[in-house]
Amino acid sequence: MQFPESWLREFCNPSLSTEQLAETLTMAGLEVEELKSVAPPFSGIVVGEIKEAVQHPNADRLRVCQVDVGQGSLLNIVCGAPNARVGIKIPCAMVGAELPPGEDGKPFLIKVGQLRGVESQGMLCSARELKLSEEHGGLLELPADAPLGQNIREYLQLDDTLFTLKLTPNLAHALSVYGVAREVAALTGAPLKAPSFPAVALGHQDKLAVKVSAPDLCGRFSGRIVRNVNTQAATPQWMVDRLARCGQRSVTALVDISNYVMFELGRPSHIFDLDKIHGGLEVRWGKPGETLKLLNGNTVTVDEKVGVIADAVQVESLAGIMGGDATSVSDDTKHVYVEAAFWWPKAIAGRSRRYNFATDAGHRFERGVDPGQTVEHIERITQLIIDICGTPETLCGPIDDTQINLPKPAPVTLRVARAVKVIGMPLTQAQCLEALQRLKLQVSEGEGTLTVTPPSYRFDLQIEEDLIEEVVRMVGYRQLPDTPPLAPITAKVRTEAERGPFAVRRALAGLGYQETINFSFVEERWEHELAGNPNPIKLLNPIASQMSVMRSSLIGSLLQVLKFNLDRKAPRVNVFELGRVFLRDAQSQNTDTTVAGFKQPMRVAGLAYGPRAALHWGQPDKAVDFFDVKGDVEALLAPLKAVFAPAAHPAMHPGRCASVSVAGQQIGYVGELHPQWRQGYDLAQAPILFELELDAVLQRQVPVFRAVSKLQPVERDIAVIVPESVTHAALMAAIYGANTQGLLKGATLFDVYRPQQGSASMQLGEKSLAVRLVISSDAATLNDEAIEAAVQAVLAHLQNQLQARLRA
Incomplete structure (x- = not known):
């Protein structure tokens, strides 16, 4: 909310500087987000009047003006503004004046100059040249009663500061200048000037029939008929200026009056053209299919969840949000109906978002507006209408006040001992009482308790903690002692057999992957297709329709990142996420x-797409494949030994997917994207994916010292023929399972041969696997008999386990 400091000080004027006032508000919970001067610095500019304006002898678009600035003699000033004419009062920059700084940041100094041969003794200014607005159609015309020679900053009250408050939703009582002034008075003790609402004289007894059919929508509806108003009257400059400094442009006099009272007292209201209302008004919930053209030009369709004000023919207004175009006031309006109502916050909240716009009225009503002063505020609006738009024939009718369902404030009790415990500083009951009474709250005392009956404008006082907050705000957050924690702080030391998540990130970055961070709520289709999850966890209030469920897999997020980068012509994408x-x-x-009924584990997932390595003259342009990513997973898990086995995953290719297990426990999957989803995402090639349980990845073996053998190892190569179905894992398991008396130190597969057609030694459906065995002893140099015994033990175990035979 934005407002000028001068308006605030009309209600409450503490002996504080602007900066001190802003600090006081901020430390009381009303955060001052910005302080901004109304006008930039300039000097030497006064009110002047053009006494004579003649054509420049040497220029068609210039005039030579004689300007009176109250000094006795007239100034000769050349001006090119199209509205420079005799009789108007304008800002006049005297010789020596400094205009606001330009783009270079330097002020513009006014000197005596020659314009096309005519001396100019100053400069006549537009609003844009003074940086008061962007209007540059001509000189800034001042009212006729502006005193000649008065400093323009003083006359236009430009030495003012705009306060911008960033209010939390519970501070609806401060969404007005008077509401903020009420807080300032409580905080500083300065006197508060309460507004008065004298009743206007009645000129007729006419009332508009109003029926409230929805007490859960509207609790109070007040209105009055005002006849014979001049809707073409100009809004006074003081009101235009104040509205502008609140960020609201002037529209028409009646609209400006309504907006002015909203900023002044926090009361949104609406003024109808009485002659455009058919019959009476009915306040009700909308009906499916009803439409309404709003004041902003949009046509919306309402339903039974949106409140409306309707007449006998059509819907006329969105309740508490915006009026309709059909009954809007215009230059032809003669009679008006002024309305002020109390709308239940829950009935207004979220309705404007359904139509993709927001209004100041809706912003206030959905937080809570005082239901106790609708009549008083209508009196204020009526008096302004009479003062600005009144005519000798203007007649005001009685206020029709319908009270249907007003909120009943429930007393809230504050336990002083509880307040002391929560606030963390010693307080007496008298201090708490004084703090609450400064806020003008009705307080009754008990034994160690204070009971408050909240006023009608304080919707936020509902529980004991609300009163505790009010006490600490009034006492002052700066008074809270700096109390160190009493509990000992002990750092949680990670065991040596576990690494941190950052180490995993660093390892993946070292493998060429880049980290991404994605939302945990995703599109429901991803869960059905990529995670095989028919019943995902749905959000009650998603921020977008395509982010309606919580993810059970990280794969969908990585594919979204891949698609985003491919759409921007990225040739190679290697990404990972810990989430x-x-x-x-x-x-x-x-x-x-933890939360009952839900498990929230951490996982690490990665995706590789495109060339395995960046373009380089010394490396082949090879596309990444399953075995590249499998190697990355092995490197990530090292020194743990990963075991891969054929598996099935909803997101992965049925024949190119493997489960990943460590120490006999499955921890995830690695594989190529399923062809169906590759086609659905329009990918030129299949990305390779992996997803692992983070807890398992964090585990690592503690290094154990082992002496290096001083004896030379022996290598022996064997080639065995096995069925095509034998996997590498099965081959290694059979080799290491042989009883070699501890002599076998390592085995490496280095060749695979498949015959094109059957032969005497091999048949179709068989393959030859060549393995290099490393044999060594830590105790003594091996002889041929020991070496041969170890090799034969390996061959015998291969034959027994895999039906392998030695290749001739």
Whole structure:
């Protein structure tokens, strides 16, 4: 909310500087987001009047003006503004004046100059040249009663400061200048000038029939008929200026009056053209299919969840949000109906977002507007209408005040001992009482308790903690002692057998992957297709329709990142994410870190697409494949030994997917994207993906010292023929399972041969695997008999386990 300091000080004027006032408000919870001067610095500019304006002898677009600035003699000033004419009062920059700084940041100094051969003794200014607005159609015309020679900053009250407050939703009582002044008075003790609402004289007894059919929408509806108003009257300059300094442009006099009272007292209201209302008004919930053209030009369709004001023919207004075009006031309006109502906050909240716009009225009503002063505020609006738009024939009718369902404030009790414990500083009951009474709250005392009956404008006072907050605001947050924590702080030391998440990030970055961070709520289609999750966890209030469920896999997020980069012509994408997934789990209970019914484990996932390495003359332009990413997973898990086995995953290719296990426990999957989803995402090639449980990835083996053998190892190569179905893992398991008396130190597969057609030694469906065995002893140099015994033990175990035979 934005407002000028001068308006605030009309209600409450503490002996504080602007900066001190802003600090006081901020430390009381009303954060001052910005302080901004109304006008930039300039000097030497006064009110002047053009006494004579003649054509320049040497220029068609210039005039030579004689300007009176109250000094006795007239100034000769050359001006090119189209509205420079005799009789108008304008800002006149005297010789020596400094205009606001330009783009270079330097002020513009006015000197005596020659314009096309005519001396100019100053400069006549537009609003844009003074940087008061962007209007540059001509000179800034001042009212006829502007005193000649008066400094323009003083006359236009430009030495003022704009306060911009960033208010939390519970501070609806401060969404007006008077509401802020009420807070300032409580904080500083300065006197508060309360507004008065004298009743205007009645000129007729006519009332408009109003029926409130929805007490859960509208609790109070007040209105009055005012006849014979001059809607073409000009809004006074003081009101135009104040509205502008609140960020509201002037529209028409009646609209400006309504907006002015809203900023002044926090009361949104609406003024109808009485002659355009058919019959009476009915306040009700909308009906499906009803439409309304709003004041902003949009046509909206309402339903039974949106409140409306309707007449006998059509809907005329969105309740508490915006009026309709059909009954809007215009230059032809003669009679008006002024309305002020109390709308229940829950009935207004979120309605304007359905139509993709927001209004000042809706912003206030959905937070809560005082239901107790609708009549008084109508009196204020009526008096302004009479003062600005009144005519000798203007007649005001009685206020029709319908009270249907007003909120009943419930007393709230504050326990002083509880307040002391929560605030963390010693306080007496008298101090708490004094703090609450400064806020003008009705307080009754008990034994160690204070009971407050909230006034009608304080919707936020509902529980004991609300009163505790009011006490600490009045006492002052700066008074809170700096109390160190009493509990000992002990750093949680990670065991040596576990690494931190940052180490995992660093390892993946070292493998050429870049980290991404994505939302945990995703598109429901991803869960069905990529995670095989038919019943994802749905959000009650998603921020967007395509982010309606919580993810149970990180794969969808990585594919979205891939598609985003490919759309921007990225040739190579290697990305990973450490993130939380959300799974249904009936065994989970409520604790400090868990939620009943849901499991939220951390996972690490990666995706590789495009060339395996960046373009380089010394490396082949090879596309990444399954075995490249499998190697990355092995490097990430090292020194743990990963075991890969054929598996199925909803997001991965049925024949190119493997489960990843460590120490006999499955921890994730690695594989190529399923062809169906590759086609659905319009990918030129299939990305390779992996997703692992982070807890398992964090584990690592503690290094154990082992002496290096001083004896030379021996290498022996064997080639065995096995069925095509034998995997590398099965081959290694059979080799290491042989009883070699501890002599076998390592085995490496270095050749695979498949015959094109059957032969005497091999048949179709068989393959030859060549393995290099490393044999060594730490105790003594091996002889041929020991070496041969170890090789034969390996061959015998291969034959027994895999039906392998030695290749001739």
